Amino acid sequence: MYKLRDYQQKAVDNTLKYFRQKRDPAVIVLPTGAGKSLVIAELARIAKGRVLVLAHVKELVEQNHEKYESYDLKAGVYSAGLNKKDTEDKVIFGSIQSVANASDDFFENFTIVIIDECHRVGLEQETQYAQVVKKLRSHNEDLCILGLTATPYRLGLGWIFNYSHLGVERTKEARFFKQSVFELPLEYMIRNGYLTPPVKVDIPVTSYDFSELTESGRKFTTDQVEQILKKQRRLTPLIVKNIVNITETYDRKGVMIFSSTVKHAKEILSYLPEGEAKIILGDTEASERDGIIDEFKAKKIKYLVNVSVLTTGFDAPHVDVIAILRPTDSVSLYQQIIGRGLRLDTGKKDCFVLDYTGVTHDIYSPVISDKKPTPQSVSVQIPCPKCDFENHFWGRVDDDGHIIEHYGRKCRGGVQDPDTFDFKPCGYRFRFKICPSCSTQNDVTARECIECRATLVDADAKLKQARLSKNAHILKPDTIELEERRDKRGNPFLEVRYYDFDAKYLSEVHYLNNETSIKKFHINFLRSHMGRPEFELPITTIDEVLRFQRLFRMPSFVIARKQDKFWRITEKIFAEEL
Numbered sequence: 001m002y003k004l005r006d007y008q009q010k011a012v013d014n015t016l017k018y019f020r021q022k023r024d025p026a027v028i029v030l031p032t033g034a035g036k037s038l039v040i041a042e043l044a045r046i047a048k049g050r051v052l053v054l055a056h057v058k059e060l061v062e063q064n065h066e067k068y069e070s071y072d073l074k075a076g077v078y079s080a081g082l083n084k085k086d087t088e089d090k091v092i093f094g095s096i097q098s099v100a101n102a103s104d105d106f107f108e109n110f111t112i113v114i115i116d117e118c119h120r121v122g123l124e125q126e127t128q129y130a131q132v133v134k135k136l137r138s139h140n141e142d143l144c145i146l147g148l149t150a151t152p153y154r155l156g157l158g159w160i161f162n163y164s165h166l167g168v169e170r171t172k173e174a175r176f177f178k179q180s181v182f183e184l185p186l187e188y189m190i191r192n193g194y195l196t197p198p199v200k201v202d203i204p205v206t207s208y209d210f211s212e213l214t215e216s217g218r219k220f221t222t223d224q225v226e227q228i229l230k231k232q233r234r235l236t237p238l239i240v241k242n243i244v245n246i247t248e249t250y251d252r253k254g255v256m257i258f259s260s261t262v263k264h265a266k267e268i269l270s271y272l273p274e275g276e277a278k279i280i281l282g283d284t285e286a287s288e289r290d291g292i293i294d295e296f297k298a299k300k301i302k303y304l305v306n307v308s309v310l311t312t313g314f315d316a317p318h319v320d321v322i323a324i325l326r327p328t329d330s331v332s333l334y335q336q337i338i339g340r341g342l343r344l345d346t347g348k349k350d351c352f353v354l355d356y357t358g359v360t361h362d363i364y365s366p367v368i369s370d371k372k373p374t375p376q377s378v379s380v381q382i383p384c385p386k387c388d389f390e391n392h393f394w395g396r397v398d399d400d401g402h403i404i405e406h407y408g409r410k411c412r413g414g415v416q417d418p419d420t421f422d423f424k425p426c427g428y429r430f431r432f433k434i435c436p437s438c439s440t441q442n443d444v445t446a447r448e449c450i451e452c453r454a455t456l457v458d459a460d461a462k463l464k465q466a467r468l469s470k471n472a473h474i475l476k477p478d479t480i481e482l483e484e485r486r487d488k489r490g491n492p493f494l495e496v497r498y499y500d501f502d503a504k505y506l507s508e509v510h511y512l513n514n515e516t517s518i519k520k521f522h523i524n525f526l527r528s529h530m531g532r533p534e535f536e537l538p539i540t541t542i543d544e545v546l547r548f549q550r551l552f553r554m555p556s557f558v559i560a561r562k563q564d565k566f567w568r569i570t571e572k573i574f575a576e577e578l
Contacts, residue, residue: 002071004042005194008035011182012042014165015146019112022421024178025145027118027161029152031186032339033195036148037067040114043146044091045073049111051091054132056120058082058095063315064116065093078102081286100128107135111144118147119160119332123176147177150339151332163423167389168412179421186335187364195342196320198363199350201246207239207358208232210327211375225260225327236264239356240271243323246352247302253348254296254319257305258337260326265307268325277303280310310340317345323354334361370394373407373575380406385534386428389413396531405531405553406430407576409444430533431576444577459577463557466571471562475506480554484542494542496525498558498569506560508569512542521545528574529553 004012011028018026030036044051053068055061058081068075068091076086078094086092087106099106113136115121121129137143152160159170161177170180189195210228229236247255259265262281269279278292278301296304297316304310308326322341328334341351353363362379373394380395380403393408409432414425432441433456440451447458457465466472477498485495494510510525511517518540526539531553539545555574560567 002038002041004038005035007182007184007188008039008042011039011184012046014181015043016046018179018181018421019144019146021419022179023142023144025147025176027147027149027152027177027180029149029180029183031150031184031189031195031342032336033343034150034184034189036116037064038071039148040064041068041071041073043112043114044068044075047090047112049140050109052099052110052113052136053091053093053116054096054099054113054129055093055116056096059314060116061093061095068093078106096128096132100131104135107132108139110136110140111142113143113145115145115147117149118177119149119151119154121147121160121176122157123174151335152180152183153332155330155332163416163421165416167414167416169414169423169425170412185364190342194344196344196348197350198322198338198342198353200353200355203242203354203356206235207356208235208325208327209358211358222261226263229260229264233267236267237271239325240268243321243354244273246354247321250352252321252352253299253302254316255303255321255323256310256316256319256340257303257323258310258326259305259307262307264325265305269305272303272305276301277305279305281307282309284309314340315343316340317343318348319343319351320345320348321352321354323356325356327357327359328361329359331361335363338363370407370409370576373578377407382406382408382430382532382534384411384413384426384428387411387413387426389426403532404550409576431528431574444574459557459573462559462571462573466559469561473506473560473562473567475500475504475558475560476556477554477558480552482546482549482552484546492542494521494545498554506558506567506569512540512545528555528572 011030015026015028028039030039040053053064055064058079061077061079062082065075065077074089075091075093076089077084078086078092078098080098081095085098113133115129124130133145154160160175161180162169162171162175163178164170164180165182190197208228209232212228243255243257246252257268259268265279265281269277278295280289280292295301299318319341322338324337338353376396377394378397379392380397382391382393383389384391389411391408391412393406395406396404398404408430410430411426411428414423416423429441431444433444433446435442435449435452435454435456437454438449438452440449442450442456445458446456448454449456463474466474475498478501479499481497481499483495484492486492491511491513494512495507496510497505497507499505510521512521526537527533529552531551535551537548539548555572556578557573558569559571559573560569
């Protein structure tokens with residue numbers, strides 16, 4: 001039979017506990033190689049009714065079915081691509097395309113549907129997944145829906161579920177999956193010897209420069225990538241030569257190369273050792289594709305080049321080199337690519353990761369759903385002063401790795417009732433916008449007060465209004481300077497100057513000579529300028545301001561308006577507001 005690992009048993013137990021209380025769709029997050037097939041097998045074995053296991057490609061259907069039956073269990077297959085359409089078995093492994101077109105009586109008596117690679121499922125009603133779920137629910141309103149994935153987030157969407165069993169609110173936005181019942185980090189798998197350690201190799205040759213695509217924050221097209229590669233075409237033979245040298249020097253057994261476009265893939269293939277490499281494209285015939293994959297798994301060829309077709313549903317444990325020659329802003333896709341080389345195999349000690357894109361992601365980094373505010377932003381861990389939850393936000397660190405600023409807005413922690421699964425968010429706001437009508441704290445990007453519904457002006461609107469006004473001036477600061485000065489009466493005050501790249505500046509003045517002026521300074525300057533807003537500095541003097549100025553951050557934009565002959569700063573806009 002089979003024996004579950006501790007974390008696999010925990011995943012099963014958590015799933016059972018959840019579905020005894022709820023029927024909202026749930027997710028299990030397991031890294032590549034964590035043995036999801038065993039979790040599926042156990043859930044199917046103990047299910048009282050029929051079980052449908054869905055996947056989006058025939059290779060994954062076949063792989064899941066073969067592993068299931070290797071545990072001395074019996075199941076059917078419903079997939080036109082595999083020339084099988086079983087309907088009577090208790091457990092059916094099916095491709096979504098075939099099942100979506102099945103007759104109505106196929107959908108009877110299923111108590112649970114398990115969706116592999118479930119990050120592909122959204123709220124859209126016209127998809128095949130939505131059609132299948134609708135048909136299943138028409139026969140069973142109490143249907144349990146469970147998704148499995150290694151990457152529970154999508155580029156442009158973020159997290160695919162709302163709440164985590166770890167006590168985290170991943171997103172407030174509507175999601176098909178409501179709850180993750182179990183999550184296992186990749187680092188755990190590697191540390192405990194369940195996966196091969198990835199080793200990033202320092203590349204001695206140059207990399208492609210895709211920065212003009214990836215730093216724009218917008219999706220890029222194949223044509224745009226082609227234009228970049230055309231400008232840098234002399235680099236490809238150098239890069240391929242480097243891949244081959246590393247492979248031969250360290251006696252690597254299997255190399256997967258992920259290329260940017262079809263043209264790029266064919267160029268890469270032309271520089272690889274003849275007879276040792278083959279290519280798989282999106283339009284490669286199924287029989288030819290299967291033959292190439294079989295050759296690669298049998299180690300008859302060493303190099304396998306592909307374009308976006310082998311990131312999931314592909315299992316070749318001997319792969320010990322992953323070469324990335326395609327840009328991506330998606331941490332999810334990056335992790336899927338590297339995951340192709342992390343399975344254990346006899347004699348395999350590690351997997352080389354060769355990244356030639358210049359846009360490297362950290363495979364261990366937690367995913368942050370917020371947009372990256374600046375190209376220099378890195379993941380930082382910030383504890384909540386209210387509930388102690390460790391938040392992962394974008395931020396900046398100094399040369400020693402100390403956090404000097406973060407862009408977090410609200411604590412993502414909370415408390416989930418273990419019996420009802422009701423979630424109560426912490427609610428602490430690191431940064432906020434105060435409603436001028438009722439003084440309620442709102443998110444810095446809010447356009448309407450959550451309490452009184454008063455209209456709030458967002459950062460983009462402020463900038464747009466200022467650009468259209470003859471009496472407004474917008475400055476993009478390059479440096480900030482704080483200095484103590486004295487007025488005509490000899491009273492000390494703090495002058496803050498914001499300089500742009502041309503050394504032009506706007507300034508503001510703050511007095512700290514009584515309780516009221518100190519309170520004003522805390523509200524108008526300190527609250528927004530603190531790089532770490534959770535730290536409350538009891539500043540009461542200008543000397544203290546100057547002493548702690550290293551803790552202050554600079555705004556992205558400063559807006560001033562003309563008053564008589566002078567410019568008066570009226571708004572400051574920071575990175576997380578944009």
